[in-house]
Amino acid sequence: MxxxxxxxxxxxxxxxxxxxxxxxxxxxxxxxxxxxxxxxxxxxxxxxxxxxxxxxxxxxxxxxxxxxxxxxxxxxxxxxxxxxxxGRATGLIGVPVDLGALGARLEADPADGVQAVDLRTGDIDEPGPGFDPESRLTFVPGGPDPGDPGEEAQRGRARRRLAEHGYRPGPRPFL
The missing domain is CATH 1.25.40 (Serine Threonine Protein Phosphatase 5, Tetratricopeptide repeat)
Known part of the structure; x- marks a missing residue:
């Protein structure tokens, strides 16, 4: 193997x-x-x-x-x-987000403040002017998890965070 x-x-x-x-x-x-x-x-x-x-x-x-x-x-x-x-659906809504990018943002310093995932584009940014809470999932980064480091755990935490709010990672079309 x-x-x-x-x-x-x-x-x-x-x-x-x-x-x-x-x-x-x-x-x-x-x-x-x-x-x-x-x-x-x-x-x-x-x-x-x-x-x-x-x-x-x-x-x-x-x-x-x-x-x-x-x-x-x-x-x-x-x-x-x-x-x-x-052959059945999960009931979760697909969001075009990069799990690696979301995982990294979830582990950012909490002092960086609130972050948001745009549910239409998958972009991750700070909520700014024109912030629409209906089309964004907001979160406060929690800092790195010292007990479970690594890329696998980071992606898993991002997947779990999305699922907690009724979402799953979906295809992200290139613009």
Whole structure:
């Protein structure tokens, strides 16, 4: 079984960012899911959405590992994968937000003040003039979580924060 070197991780990140199920399955082939469960789940959701047959057994394994790990955002991602495997909707509304960017903002210094996610564009910024609370999800950064550092946990915390408010990450079209 191949391990996750930086090139393989970069291919998986790119596939997740593009929501490219084919490229995601290729990046996952022959590698353990454990170190990259949040990214793996994202590409598997895309692959399931396209009806790619190779996605189903990997998605089931990903759900099992997410349930066993129980890290930030793992329950939310497992629920999304389970819903996709069963052909049903989660009831969460897709928001075109970059989980990495949101995760980094959630871990910013709380002294930076209130931040907001534009629910239409996925942009993250400070609420300013013309702030529309109906089209934005606001939050106060909580600072880094010293007990659970790393990219996986950061993405998971962002996924969990969205789900707590009825949202899930969705495709982010390039403008």
């Amino acid at each position: 191949a391990d996750w070197d930086e090139d393989a991780r970069a291919r998986l990140r790119a596939a997740a960012h593009r929501r490219d199920g084919d490229a995601g399955l290729a990046a996952l082939a022959g590698r353990p899911l454990g170190p990259v469960l949040q990214y793996a789940g994202d590409v598997l959701l895309a692959a399931l959405d396209r009806g790619l047959p190779a996605a189903e057994p990997l998605a089931r394994k990903c759900v099992e590992e997410l349930d066993g790990r129980d890290g930030p955002g793992d329950a939310e991602l497992a629920a999304e994968l389970t819903a996709a495997l069963e």
